[in-house]
Amino acid sequence: MSFAKLGLSDSILKALTDSDYQKPTEIQQKAIPLILKGEDIIASAQTGTGKTASFVLPMLELLNNGDAVRGRSIRALILVPTRELAKQVDTSIQRYGKNLNLSSLAIYGGTDIDADKEKLAKGIDILVATPGRLLDMAYQRNLFFNDLEFLVLDEADKMLDMGFIDDLNKIIDRLPSDRQSMLFSATLDGKVRYLADTVYSDAVEVKVSPKGKTPNIEQWMIAVDKDTKSALLSHLIKENDWDQALIFVEKKHSAAKLVEQLAKRGITADSIHAGRSQAQRERVWNDFKTGKLQFLVATGVAARGLDMQNLSRVINYDLPYPAEEYIHRIGRTGRAGQKGEAISLVSKDDFKNLCMIESLLNHLLERREIEEFPIRKAVPISILNYHKR
Template sequence: MQNEFERFPFKQEIQKAIQALQFNKPTEIQEKIIPDILNGTSVIGQSHTGSGKTHAYLLPLFNKIDENRQEIQLVITAPTRELAMQIHEEVKKIIQFAGMDNKWKAKLLVGGTDKKKMSEKLSQPPHIIVGTPGRILDLVTDDTISIYKADSFVIDEADLMLDLGFINDVDQLLIRSREDIQLLVFSATIPQRLEHFFRKYLENPLHVKIDNLPSPEKMEHRLIAQKHRDEADIIMDISKAIHPYLAIIFTNGKDLADKLAANLQQKGLETGIIHGGLKPRERKRVLKDIQNLRYQYIVATDLASRGIDIKGVSHVINAQLPKEEEFYIHRTGRTARAGLEGTAISLYGDDDLKLIQKLEQKGLEFTYCDVKNGSWRDAKSWNERGNRTKSSTDLDQQAWKQVKRTKKVKPGYKKKMKKQQEQIKKQLAKKTKPKRKK
């Protein structure tokens, strides 16, 4: 069977690396951007985790490396040291598989390492640097390295760069680069602030957006209506119903992550936690604990959906659904990777219906369910649940208006108020019920 990568005009060394990586058919993003990157075009790429994005830029950029030029030719930036380390591992693999260990040189430049030792190692400039923008900028401003002659510059996870406050460092690096540098930007979403940044540095770039959803035969998407219940209580019930190898529980922000992790730990679920607020040393320790299988559950923010690659995730649980479709795809893309199966379980409320509707319109199939005492139960879908008549909703509102509210709040007051509201609602329903004709 012919390898479909042979259609691209790659050098012999790159084709050799592709064979060793056991790549036979390009993914959609690789198909669309490799020819343009080979031609020197700047690219904006939007695609979800696991779409083959990293090799979509690494393979064509390696093809352009000139080992006889002893200067930095390729700069790759990532928002977190963990992601930079992962990209550097892939870079090392390509160099090894291409049989170019003695000719192509790459260096990882991230914080948490001895700057003086790093400077000594950079006395002979490498062809490729991979790192976090802050550390690369430090070394550039110290005149330890120069990136002025670099041909290509990669910004991976640009929107995460923006969220974590590193886009200004990237800006400072680009000011110190050639005006005609090939710029390759990858981002899950394109916030307005990024659009301004693109206009400053990109002229007629190729913009590719891959909307592919996770493969339905490998992924199961479950939805649980929260119905005013506590998230930690539902997740504890879920934990009795599933047997994860590793489950990531996503929240919308650091404070919510801290609160949920504390609640789950209090309830007896041994849980790790990862978010951008942790100190680098603490994050490194947690990741090591995860690799050593200390935790079965990790509470995380979106940093873990893109900024960190965690292996062996069998389940993704959304304690809160994200606000945008792309983030749902990125989160659920942490599981069902490399041909394995995976399950995504999301808690939802009325505020999430717009997102669910959009995902369903894209072809995503959800199973509506509930969980109690460790057992799954079927549940009505959001539109079936939402099919209550207007009169019923009106009665709800009228009844609540008539509920007597006490100034002193005592234990169980919510139950008493709800009971009172139900009684008033029944009385109102009797009054408004049309009389039968005799």
Template sequence: MTFQDFNFNEHLTEGITSMGYTTPTPIQGMAIPIILDGKDIIACAQTGTGKTAAFLLPVLEQIGRTKKNHTSTLILTPTRELAQQIDQQVEGLAYFTGISSIAVFGGGDGHVYEQQRRGIQNNVNIIIATPGRLIAHLTSGVLKLNQINHLILDEADRMLDMGFQDDIMRIISYLPKERQTLLFSATMPGRIRNLAKSVLKNPEQINIALSQPAVGIDQQIYRLHDQQKTPLLQHLLKDGNFVSTIIFASRKEIVKALYKELKGIQLKAEAFHSDLEQKEREEILLKFKNRQLPIIIGTDALSRGIDVEGIDLVINYDVPGDAEDYIHRIGRTARAATTGTAITFVNHRDERRLKGIEELIDKKITQHPLPEHLTSIAEVKHEPKPNQNRGNRNKKRVWKK
């Protein structure tokens, strides 16, 4: 199968060719015909499977057929970075069609808000938005969604994880009941299926199995205490020969603390988190993509919000809570048939999570020994010995590696 088989109009076909697309991915081959038929879809497909083009191409074709000069498509995404990436992809694919789009997201200054407002008033064909900022435009009265033909919920599981369910339902209340709704999610827990039942009509279901990590990824683990994590991180970054590194932590507070630690030893790194201004976040990503910044530190939001080739090291400072998030994280390396290294720090509380990861990827991850100079660092536990009396309960106990 090629993209010629879908009989897209010549202007869209020209955009597809200019973007270098030739053969549809499995999700594209399955989803595009269904969407062109006007049916609703619930699709389980992870980042990197080509799902964005799977919903953009048929929607662009339908807009081109009807020549609508109003906002006919709304795409909801969890993060501003993803909204911008989708907007850039629309710009590339629709370059020869005259179809317009705008990314609507929070952050930035009043100029950004005003720019979004003007784009909305000019009746762009496609709005790609994060839920919170879209509601701000809705409540201001500037945005009308009564002519929406297509609603797309991208990375729906992540939006629910971030607490956007009420916002999503509020936005949907502004939409026409007669519309096409497409729901894409990397995972399909019960609450996603409940959401699908409430907003989709007789949807077709597509399930692209979660792919295994690329064979080019050298997966490693270090078993260690919490107090050994930062010294090991510093050792790996200073002694390793890595050009481009992403460090994943569980919370933005840890991201900020790690940034200070690495800055203290003169390593060029930046922390990527929600407390930054939008302009700062964009500058960090641009420097990282352009190889001007060798190290970036972030949370799981970054694992689905960045698409950069040539990353040669991913470090999981904290084991992700979800085994599938592990695949998303380490999938940032070894892209486009390259190789890369993924290192995960595992403490005694993470053993169950590690087991879940190994069951999902169907392999044991190679354990590496700690560098000798780190083995003497022990974690202090405030736990009583089994036979201690009441008076000795606060005595410190040292667990040695």
């Protein structure tokens, strides 16, 4: 199927062609026609499936055929969990809508709020926002929702994990009921299901690609003692002459510590985490994306929304919890049909998380040994997953 068969206008199709997008992904094929028909949707879609375009493209199409925006009003609202994702979504809007007379803006904490107020005063067609900054603007009466036509909750699972449920409820209570709503999440279980049931009525549910399915990514693990992890990582980088890697840790203090440990072994790295300013995070990410920086250490939350098409590999220095976060992490590599590599450094303390990840994947991670790093505390093999195999 081509994008032309999904009901998009020539102006949008030209922008897609200019971006070298030729064939819609599974989520795009399923979601775009439903949104163009005016349906509310609840979609289960993982990182790297093309979900941003699946709601941005039909919204641009519908907004382009509607009325012009009025001062301090918005026509579409996209809520996201992190500033990085807000910027990424806004960049996609501008790319896909470059041939349309529509305006967009991303607002999030850590930026000049007065500059945002000035832009909002002129009226914005599509606003991408983190919940906290949006409420700040609403409380100060710097934007209004009277003309709102569309609401998107993007990465709803992460917004709930980050404790945004009260903010989301406050925002939704302010919105007109006569709107088209869309929710995208890696999982529709638990809190996300409850949110979906309270926000959406008669929504069409869309599911793509069984969770854990990552055909373009070679996944493997190394069992390692906790106190030799940084030495092993340094060994892998040097012995394999890795060109680049995104390295995930669980806590921000772990990120800074690992950068220091790598530096002592002659490896230059930098970090992105919640303790760094927006300007610092942008500088580090741009250095990494352009190849100026080879190794980036990041916490999972900070890395949400960081999009890079040609990332060779992802390293799980710490295994994540919950298990679904593993899919988000490794989805940073192997994008757009390219091959990627995901390597996990697993100590005995990680066994519980490993079991949950392998249950999600429905297969064991391949185990490889590094002769120079014999393990003292063995990591067991999950009996449950062993029998599944």
